[in-house]
Structure formats: C-alpha cells, structure tokens
C-alpha cells in the first residue's frame with residue numbers, strides 16, 4: 001500500500017510539472033530547473049519504492065525473512081542473518097574503540113562506570129567487581145540510550161559518534177526483525193514493532209553491549225591459566241568461509257554436564273537465556289559460543305559464518321508465543337584449543353526488549369493471529385494461560401533479576 005502510494009505520488013508530481021510547463025511559456029532556465037526538480041523527486045520516490053523505509057520495509061523482504069524465522073526459531077531457537085546491512089568494517093571499528101577504552105587507566109575508566117539504574121556505560125570485568133553476581137570473564141560497554149552523551153572526545157576520539165551510529169543501525173535491524181517476526185506469527189506486520197517503539201529512547205530496557213573477552217593464556221611452569229593483557233589486533237577468522245563442522249572435527253567442546261569443560265569449569269559466560277524479545281549477536285570469530293537446541297540437554301557449538309548476525313529468541317518472546325518460539329539457552333566457553341584461546345573474543349549484542357508498559361500477554365498474540373476458525377475452537381491450553389497473571393515487560397525483567405540474585 002505504502003509502495004503504491006509512493007509510485008502514484010511520483011507519477012502525479014511528474015504529470016503536474018509537465019502540465020504546468022506546457023500551459024505557461026517559461027524561460028529556458030526555469031524549464032531546466034523544473035526538469036531537474038522533477039528528476040530528483042522521481043529518483044527519491046523510486047528509491048523509496050525499491051528500498052522501503054525504516055517503518056515500511058519492502059513487504060516481500062519482510063515476508064521472506066518471516067518465513068525463514070518461522071522455520072528456524074521453533075526448531076533451532078536461533079538463526080543466522082546475512083545481508084543485514086551492518087558492515088563488518090563498522091563492527092571492527094567498534095571493537096577497536098572498545099579495546100582502546102579498556103586500555104585506559106582504571107581511574108579514567110571509573111568515570112564511565114554505568115550507574116545501576118540506567119546500566120548505560122562501562123561494566124567493569126565482573127571478576128574485579130566484588131559485587132558481581134556472576135563471575136564472567138569479560139568487559140562490557142552498554143548503550144541504553146541514544147540521547148545522553150557521556151564519553152568525551154579527549155581520551156576516546158570518535159568513540160561516542162561511532163557507537164551511537166552502530167546502536168542506531170542495530171535498532172533499525174531489530175525493527176525490521178520485529179516486523180518479520182509478526183508476519184511469521186500471522187500477526188499484523190506492525191503488531192510487535194509498535195510495542196517496541198521506545199528502544200534506546202527511554203522506558204524500554206533494550207541495550208547494545210560491546211563485549212570483550214580477554215585471551216586466556218597458560219603458565220606452563222605453574223600449570224595454570226591466566227588472563228591476557230588487553231590489546232587490540234584484528235582477529236581474522238581461522239577461515240573466512242562458513243564453518244559448520246561437527247565439534248569432534250575442529251573444536252573440542254564440553255560434555256553433557258553443566259559447566260564441565262576440560263579447562264575445569266572455565267566459562268567466559270555461564271549458561272543462561274536472555275530475558276527480552278530476542279538478541280542480535282555479532283561475533284569477531286567463533287570464540288566459544290555454545291547453545292542447547294530446544295528439547296536438548298547437550299551443549300553444542302554453533303559454527304561460524306563470518307559477517308553474519310546470530311539471532312536468538314528471549315524469554316519474553318517465548319512467554320508471548322506460548323513457547324512456540326522457545327528462549328535459547330546459550331553460554332560462552334573458553335575454547336580448549338590454544339590457538340583459539342589466545343585470541344580472546346569480541347562480540348556485540350543488541351538485546352531487544354518491549355516497551356516497559358507492554359503487557360506480555362499470550363492471549364494477545366493468540367487472538368490477533370488466529371483465523372476465525374481457530375477462535376471458535378476451544379483451546380484448553382489457551383484457557384489455562386488466560387487465567388495466569390499477566391505482567392508487563394518491566395515487571396517481568398525485575399522479577400527475573402530478583403530470581404537471579406536470590407539464587408546466587
């Protein structure tokens with residue numbers, strides 16, 4: 001509909017100008033000027049027609065991605081996005097900025113430590129943070145809003161501008177995915193998008209996280225592992241072609257039991273599900289990401305497709321869809337193989353959350369996505385869910401954090 005409007009409007013403008021030119025006997029310069037304006041307007045509208053816009057991406061592309069997600073998310077709990085529009089170069093520059101940041105002295109870094117309320121800013125290595133609930137061996141810089149500016153040009157020229165631009169790109173990509181997800185659930189295309197419209201602008205818990213996992217080195221004399229120094233080098237992938245070999249061939253991984261690796265419980269990030277709608281994850285190389293596929297208890301490597309963005313469903317999407325799109329358990333292990341372990345790992349995660357006041361009500365999705373036929377059929381499961389208390393997105397996340405801190 002929107003595309004049709006663009007096309008018709010552009011044809012209408014052309015027609016108007018031509019008529020105007022014929023009726024009035026204009027001088028030559030004005031005539032040329034009119035032609036130029038006409039061409040520019042036509043070009044802009046044709047571009048909009050071909051590419052779509054942030055709020056109105058081209059429907060056929062939204063539908064195609066929706067179909068793929070409909071297949072991948074219930075079965076695997078994740079998918080790999082390609083041709084997503086975020087250039088690898090932009091990711092590399094972001095990691096470079098993060099490493100420069102991490103190399104600053106502790107005194108300087110302290111100015112940027114995130115305040116607990118907003119979570120915006122530097123999240124120091126939780127190992128060094130006595131109050132950390134998890135012992136995760138990583139450094140993070142969070143962007144929770146595009147509005148505030150707290151990184152100064154002086155120690156970090158270009159940091160803020162670059163990271164904000166990247167956060168904006170991820171927000172656009174998330175908006176597109178929300179529309180595809182809605183289509184995949186037989187909902188109106190804008191159904192989910194409208195419930196996430198405050199991403200990175202307040203009253204919404206979405207955030208972009210720049211993550212750095214330091215290299216883990218081995219002290220042969222003491223026979224123990226220690227954390228390497230922070231120093232950026234571009235981590236070229238072992239292979240820049242897709243690598244989906246089974247782990248036995250290339251990358252020895254853990255056994256079935258939780259947390260047991262040959263390095264003796266050494267994890268960069270312990271097994272968890274994400275809390276929001278979904279997460280978009282860019283990685284500099286494979287670096288240890290493992291998942292438990294829906295219905296399986298076995299940790300397995302994901303494999304690596306350079307330049308792709310990994311997407312996994314979060315807990316709110318699984319509540320909303322009555323587990324049709326289950327939340328994916330995942331973790332990051334310290335690779336056993338030395339050549340992988342000494343490289344460290346960089347990743348960028350965009351956690352997409354609904355606006356805080358959004359009620360995460362499964363009956364909403366059920367009613368909106370049902371055909372008339374479905375609605376007349378009684379559904380036992382549906383009736384059961386409708387009796388359960390429904391929380392909004394903010395309440396759900398607070399309950400989650402409470403649970404985590406009580407159990408630790």
Ligand SMILES: O=C(O)CCC(=O)C(=O)O
Nearest residue numbers: 211269274289332347349
């Ligand atoms: O860094 C990664 O690859 C995963 C990070 C992650 O799962 C998380 O922060 O929730």
Ligand SMILES: [Fe+2]
Nearest residue numbers: 272273274330
């Ligand atoms: Fe995660």
